[in-house]
Amino acid sequence: MEKAIICKNLTKQFGDFKAVDSVSFDVAQGEIFGFLGANGAGKTTAMRILCGLSYPTSGEATVAGFDVYKQQEKIKRNIGYMSQKFSLYDNLTILENIEFYGGVYGVSGAEIKTRSNELISTLGLEKEAKKLVGELPLGWKQKLAFSVAIFHRPKIVFLDEPTGGVDPVTRRQFWDMIYEAAANGITVFVTTHYMDEAEYCNRISVMVDGRVEALDTPANLKNRFNTNTMDDVFYQLARGAKRSGD
Amino acid sequence: MVSVEVKSIVKTYGDVKAVNDVSFEVQKGELFGLIGPDGAGKTSLFRILTTLLLADSGTATVEGLDVVKDYRKIRNIVGYMPGRFSLYQDLTVKENLTFFATVFSTTIEENYELIKDIYEQIKPFSNRRAGKLSGGMKQKLALCCALIHKPVILFLDEPTTGVDVVSRKEFWEMLGKLKKQGITIIVSTPYMDEATLCDRIALIQNGSIMSINTPGNIVQRFPKPLFAAKADNIYKLLHDLRADAEVESCYAFGEYIHLTMKANDADALSVMRVAGRNNLEGLEVKLITPTIEDSFICLMNENSE
Known part of the structure; x- marks a missing residue:
């Protein structure tokens, strides 16, 4: 199986503080990988390195086959990213947002046109296409943001708490889109605070105090911790955490 | 007071x-x-x-x-x-x-x-x-x-x-x-x-x-029996169930899929029969107590109808 992400002893140190402490894991192509951890565990720092936004202090990692030290720009071209906090420009229309992101990622003008028509009809947003994104309800915004994040057909998409605050029906529609992207071969790397969503991942890792304390399928983790909820698995792993933060 | x-x-x-x-x-x-x-x-x-x-x-x-x-x-x-x-x-x-x-x-x-x-x-x-x-x-x-x-x-x-x-x-x-x-x-x-x-x-x-x-009480007012189902290929099961004429509602819920049937007297056996149509491996069906989230989804769907 081809690997989308490989990390080996990945470490990021700020002074004496090891935000990410010798983390090693692989993510397979087309896998939905849940990246969980307590607040302050080091998830954001690790994710920034994997997105080519920050250099590690030591260790190795490749993303889509590119090196996190030497090929940051190539990484950026081959990934998509969305988060709850930043996704689209509120004061651009839906179409303008699509055009803008498509352009930034080097999709040709003709291709942008075809794909955006497709996208808008799949999402059923024909009437809203020329409306400002700021006028859309949050659930729609998040679904659109995800579609835009994979518009340039990246190999990997990074999702940072994509469903925070979204209603339970939309949250599930969002996961349908994630499944579909994965079925089309896009690797999905996702963080969430909803433990039921952890169950939708092929495998999950749980970070505690900068280290990956557990990594397995949800079923195996529940077996190992002798419980039937992911909530409990997470609680058992994270309650001993010394660090806490945003 | x-x-x-x-x-x-x-x-x-x-x-x-x-x-x-x-x-x-x-x-x-x-x-x-x-x-x-x-x-x-x-x-x-x-x-x-x-x-x-x-x-x-x-x-x-x-x-x-x-x-x-x-x-x-x-x-x-x-x-x-x-x-x-x-x-x-x-x-x-x-x-x-x-x-x-x-x-x-x-x-x-x-x-x-x-x-x-x-x-x-x-x-x-x-x-x-x-x-x-x-x-x-x-x-x-x-x-x-x-x-x-x-x-x-x-x-x-x-x-x-x-x-x-x-x-x-x-x-x-x-x-x-x-x-x-x-x-x-x-x-x-x-x-x-x-x-x-x-x-x-x-x-x-x-x-x-x-x-x-x-x-x-909110959970008790859930209008129908609620079932949980899973199979090794859960995504396939979700698609199959959604397409089935006997299924009323169906959505992912953590490890399981939660579903209600159109028939009011559905039991685990009848759900098993429907879910088993495509012979998926590892199929499991059970009757469950709804959670608040199930009730919320149900109310949202009622309101949008």
Whole structure:
């Protein structure tokens, strides 16, 4: 199986503080990988390195086959990213947002046109296409943001708490889109605070105090911790955490 | 005894009806939850009840005081923890607490008993600036500041949003202790699993309340038998079930798929027969008790029909 992400002893140190402490894991192509951890565990720092936004202090990692030290720009071209906090420009229309992101990622003008028509009809947003994104309800915004994040057909998409605050029906529609992207071969790397969503991942890792304390399928983790909820698995792993933060 | 009474409150922003004819009552000493996603109208309601926002129409009272006429009196008896961290980032933990105590003409010492359990967890950092605290500690400090004048009623707007499972659990334990001291608590949350920790809850969506009851009664009112199903290829099962004419509703729910059937007398065997049509490996079906989230989804679907 081809690997989308490989990390080996990945470490990021700020002074004496090891935000990410010798983390090693692989993510397979087309896998939905849940990246969980307590607040302050080091998830954001690790994710920034994997997105080519920050250099590690030591260790190795490749993303889509590119090196996190030497090929940051190539990484950026081959990934998509969305988060709850930043996704689209509120004061651009839906179409303008699509055009803008498509352009930034080097999709040709003709291709942008075809794909955006497709996208808008799949999402059923024909009437809203020329409306400002700021006028859309949050659930729609998040679904659109995800579609835009994979518009340039990246190999990997990074999702940072994509469903925070979204209603339970939309949250599930969002996961349908994630499944579909994965079925089309896009690797999905996702963080969430909803433990039921952890169950939708092929495998999950749980970070505690900068280290990956557990990594397995949800079923195996529940077996190992002798419980039937992911909530409990997470609680058992994270309650001993010394660090806490945003 | 009624602590909060809300009658036909409406609040609009331009074309958007943020709060659409909402009415409810909260009893003294009750732990009352407003459960709903972002944009449901929770924050607008909190701001109206804490006298920070005027409603377009409708009335509301807090401890018998009118939110418009008696706003000054209300401000002295309520504690409010807004969704966004609103303490002074440049003041230390101790300074923030002293400030809030002083504003309400009291001292930390006078009401220390009330915050003791919570404050002791952040006391080692009492000289640290609030802006330099971790998320969990900020949350504890904000709760202390909302409590320091010994409010009769506490308004907590999404205190656990974005907080991990461990801190969320700790926070709810703190609320349980405060409730024992007789404080009325109104708390909002987008996490449906927290709803069961409240005495009564209002499920709110698009500015309207879909249901108000105890968590137990809300779940009991689920209209049909609910089943959980899984198979090794769960995504295939989800697709199959959605396409099946006998299935009424069907959605992913953690490890399982939750579904209801069109037939009112469906049992696990009949669901097994339907789910087994495509001979998926590892198929399992069982009858389950709905959760608050199942009820929420069901009510949302009823409302959109």
